[in-house]
Amino acid sequence: MEHYLLDNVFQALTDPTRRAVIGRLGRGPASITELAEPFGIALPSFLKHIHVLEAAGWIRTSKAGRVRTCTLERSALAAAEGWLGQQRAIWDARTDRLEDLVTHESTDA
Amino acid sequence: MEHYLLDNVFQALTDPTRRAVIGRLGRGPASITELAEPFGIALPSFLKHIHVLEAAGWIRTSKAGRVRTCTLERSALAAAEGWLGQQRAIWDARTDRLEDLVTHESTDA
Numbered sequence: 001m002e003h004y005l006l007d008n009v010f011q012a013l014t015d016p017t018r019r020a021v022i023g024r025l026g027r028g029p030a031s032i033t034e035l036a037e038p039f040g041i042a043l044p045s046f047l048k049h050i051h052v053l054e055a056a057g058w059i060r061t062s063k064a065g066r067v068r069t070c071t072l073e074r075s076a077l078a079a080a081e082g083w084l085g086q087q088r089a090i091w092d093a094r095t096d097r098l099e100d101l102v103t104h105e106s107t108d109a
Numbered sequence: 110m111e112h113y114l115l116d117n118v119f120q121a122l123t124d125p126t127r128r129a130v131i132g133r134l135g136r137g138p139a140s141i142t143e144l145a146e147p148f149g150i151a152l153p154s155f156l157k158h159i160h161v162l163e164a165a166g167w168i169r170t171s172k173a174g175r176v177r178t179c180t181l182e183r184s185a186l187a188a189a190e191g192w193l194g195q196q197r198a199i200w201d202a203r204t205d206r207l208e209d210l211v212t213h214e215s216t217d218a
Binding site: 007010011014019022023026072077081084087 | 115116120125132136183186189190192203
């Protein structure tokens with residue numbers, strides 16, 4: 001389950017348009033029309049990116065009248081940061097062990 | 110160029126086997142045989158995962174005799190953390206602005 005979610009969370013980040021949308025929505029909610037404007041790509045293609053972001057949990061969308069507004073969700077960012085943070089911790093623990101080893105060897109010599 | 114690299118860096122993380130290999134290599138270098146052992150998947154499929162990780166810059170491999178050893182690279186982790194950190198900063202800046210707004214409104218009232 002967790003694997004499935006992380007697969008999608010990271011899959012959403014494999015495209016520059018989707019990463020740019022996340023960056024834009026970090027500044028506040030926006031309508032799909034506003035979001036699409038800077039990219040100059042056809043709306044159906046843009047909507048596919050929005051759907052990928054929504055399915056992965058990066059954004060939620062809500063409709064009022066004819067306007068659909070997109071809002072960034074904290075959970076996907078937290079999941080991605082959490083996984084990378086674990087890798088960083090594993091790595092740093094290893095570096096610490098190597099340093100201990102070097103220190104002990106210096107002391108023994 | 111940067112987009113192309115980040116596409117690959119995140120693409121490498123969309124698969125649980127590749128994420129597990131990164132986790133294992135954080136503890137230190139390992140041969141492909143050692144790495145493949147816990148997964149119980151055919152070696153050609155496993156080698157494809159290794160190739161994706163290597164092409165994306167997550168690992169480097171080197172061969173001595175018949176043994177190919179994989180080592181984790183710091184750069185891909187740094188690139189992924191860097192991008193997510195930027196999004197976190199954008200988000201936190203917005204939260205701060207919203208808090209300022211609320212504080213000012215309270216003061217004005």
